[in-house]
Amino acid sequence: METTISIEQVSKSFGKKPVLNDIDLRIEKGRIYGFIGPSGAGKTTLVNMIVGMEKPDSGEIHVLGQKMPDLGILQKIGYMAQSDALYMQLTGKENLKFFASLYKMGNAERNERIAYAAGLVNLQDDLNKKVSAYSGGMKRRLSLAIALIQDPEILILDEPTVGIDPELRFSIWNELLRLKNEEGKTIIVTTHVMDEAEKCDTVAMIREGKILAGGSPQALKEMYNAEDLNEVFLKAGRETK
Numbered sequence: 001m002e003t004t005i006s007i008e009q010v011s012k013s014f015g016k017k018p019v020l021n022d023i024d025l026r027i028e029k030g031r032i033y034g035f036i037g038p039s040g041a042g043k044t045t046l047v048n049m050i051v052g053m054e055k056p057d058s059g060e061i062h063v064l065g066q067k068m069p070d071l072g073i074l075q076k077i078g079y080m081a082q083s084d085a086l087y088m089q090l091t092g093k094e095n096l097k098f099f100a101s102l103y104k105m106g107n108a109e110r111n112e113r114i115a116y117a118a119g120l121v122n123l124q125d126d127l128n129k130k131v132s133a134y135s136g137g138m139k140r141r142l143s144l145a146i147a148l149i150q151d152p153e154i155l156i157l158d159e160p161t162v163g164i165d166p167e168l169r170f171s172i173w174n175e176l177l178r179l180k181n182e183e184g185k186t187i188i189v190t191t192h193v194m195d196e197a198e199k200c201d202t203v204a205m206i207r208e209g210k211i212l213a214g215g216s217p218q219a220l221k222e223m224y225n226a227e228d229l230n231e232v233f234l235k236a237g238r239e240t241k
């Protein structure tokens, strides 16, 4: 299997507070990884380090063979942060156009990508409204569309479906599965939702800056003799205490 992202002995503290502790992880091409764990576990810090927005105190992260941070590699990553970084005074379409303009593509391709991304998150009818008039869920959806705009090889999505209704959540997940299966994209998703974690090929359960357990949802359930991933998480947490 081809490794897309390798995380080796990565630790990070903010001031005196250790946030990630000796994380080792290999992310294979064409798979969906779920980072799950309670609030404050260190999931966002880990994804921020993968995209190169934070530097590890020790250890190394390589993406597509390049040590991060690396500006060239950033072009190949679609990143959806937890808080929406949008231009409020511009319309949805203007936001999409702006982010598309950061990448090399012709006019026709750009219009095609905008139509695809807006359609995927069901924002076609709201594209000409200013983002300041969008609801929280609409802003999340626009952020997801922006993460997909340049057709990146890697998608890193920090809680992508928060505030999104179940029907649209279902269609977004179907599209993520299609992107993985048909286009070989590598996808990392952080989530609190166990149903979503079930759809991942591999789940890394993170608590207090450590990976408690990792593996396919099925293997984890068997390993911990658990009915669901919530139970795995509780049992794995008890073992490490």
Ligand SMILES: Nc1ncnc2c1ncn2[C@@H]1O[C@H](COP(=O)(O)OP(=O)(O)OP(=O)(O)O)[C@@H](O)[C@H]1O
Pocket (backbone or CB within 6 Å): 014, 019, 037, 038, 039, 040, 041, 042, 043, 044, 045, 046, 082
């Ligand atoms: N820039 C920062 N400066 C200081 N502390 C930080 C910074 N970023 C994160 N932290 C702290 O690091 C810890 C881990 O935060 P992180 O956002 O990575 O958690 P998380 O697992 O993503 O949580 P959530 O699910 O709530 O998003 C928290 O205690 C947080 O307060």
